[in-house]
Structure formats: structure tokens, C-alpha cells
Amino acid sequence: MTYEPRPEHRMSLQVTRQGEVVVIEVDGQLIVGNRQELKQRVLEEAEGGARKILVDFAKAGYIDSSGLALFIEMLQQIQAYRGQLALFGLRAPVRHIFEIARLDQIKAGAKPDAKADAKGGDATGGKK
Numbered sequence: 001m002t003y004e005p006r007p008e009h010r011m012s013l014q015v016t017r018q019g020e021v022v023v024i025e026v027d028g029q030l031i032v033g034n035r036q037e038l039k040q041r042v043l044e045e046a047e048g049g050a051r052k053i054l055v056d057f058a059k060a061g062y063i064d065s066s067g068l069a070l071f072i073e074m075l076q077q078i079q080a081y082r083g084q085l086a087l088f089g090l091r092a093p094v095r096h097i098f099e100i101a102r103l104d105q106i107k108a109g110a111k112p113d114a115k116a117d118a119k120g121g122d123a124t125g126g127k128k
Contacts, residue, residue, distance in 0.1 A: 010028050010029070010034070011026060011027065011028035011029055011030055011031075011034045011037065011038070011060075012026075012027045012028055013025065013026060013027075013037065013038065013041055014027070015041065015045070017045075017050070020049060020050055020051040020052060021050070021051070021052045021054065022045045022050040022052070022053050022054065023054045023055075023056055024038070024041060024042065024045070024053065024054070024055050024056065025056040025058070025059060026038065026055060026056065026057055026059065026060045027059040027060065028059070028060065028061065029060065029061050029062040029063070029064075030060060030062070030063045030064070030067040030070070031062070031063075031064045031066065031067065032064060032066040035066050035067055035070045038055075038070065039070055039073065039074060042055070042074050042077075042078070042085070043074075043077060046077070046078050046081040046083050047081070050083060051081075051082070051083045051084065052083065052084045052086070053078060053083060053084070053085050053086075054085075054086050054087075054088060055085070055086070055087045055088070056088055056089045057087060057088070057089045057090050057091070057094060058088075058089030058091075059089075060089075060091070060094065061091075062094070063094050063097065068097065068098070068101050068103065071085075071087070071103060072103070
């Protein structure tokens with residue numbers, strides 16, 4: 001039996017690359033039924049040479065507990081590739097869940113400028 005998410009549980013990913021920086025925009029809900037899609041995309045980008053992977057949640061409506069576990073897994077795997085993972089665009093309810101789970105270390109906050117980041121800026125778009 002194949003899991004087919006209900007329309008309100010669908011997720012889509014938009015990927016933008018700028019050198020070694022990749023921004024992945026998540027639109028929809030990140031839940032147990034679709035979390036592997038995001039994990040696979042992040043790992044493909046890391047294996048392809050991306051050193052900074054920024055995940056944009058500005059359009060994400062919901063993240064369940066399996067999504068939280070996914071970020072811990074991805075953080076460890078990205079670090080194995082000597083890369084960095086950062087999250088931004090978290091809405092207040094989702095941001096609160098990350099704070100409760102103490103996952104703030106992978107949260108960047110404001111939307112980064114991929115061009116500035118590729119030239120040495122930090123994950124929030126500012127200079128290091």
C-alpha cells in the first residue's frame with residue numbers, strides 16, 4: 001500500500017543554487033508521510049557539493065514531530081559532509097516548537113541573501 005497524502009498534507013520543494021549555497025523552499029506541511037522527500041533532496045545537494053544548505057519555511061504551515069527528528073538527522077549528516085544546515089522563515093507556532101525542542105542552533109531566523117552568503121555572509125544574510 002502506498003501512502004498518498006491528502007491535499008492539505010502535500011509539500012513541494014523549490015531549490016535555488018548559488019555556487020556552494022543552496023536554498024530549499026518548503027511549501028506545505030512537513031509530516032511523517034513526506035519527510036523523506038526533503039531529506040533526500042538535502043542529501044543530494046550535500047553529495048553534489050553544496051556546503052551551505054538553507055531551508056526556507058516561510059510557506060510551511062506545519063511540522064510534526066517526525067519533521068523535528070528529521071532536522072537532527074540532517075544536521076548530523078550535513079556535518080559529515082563538512083557542510084552547514086540552517087533554517088529560516090519559521091512562523092511563530094513552528095519556531096516555538098523548535099525552541100521547546102532546543103533546536104535553535106540550526107535556526108537562522110531571517111531570510112538570507114544567497115548572493116551575499118556566497119560571498120562570505122552568514123546564514124542570516126549579514127557579514128561574518
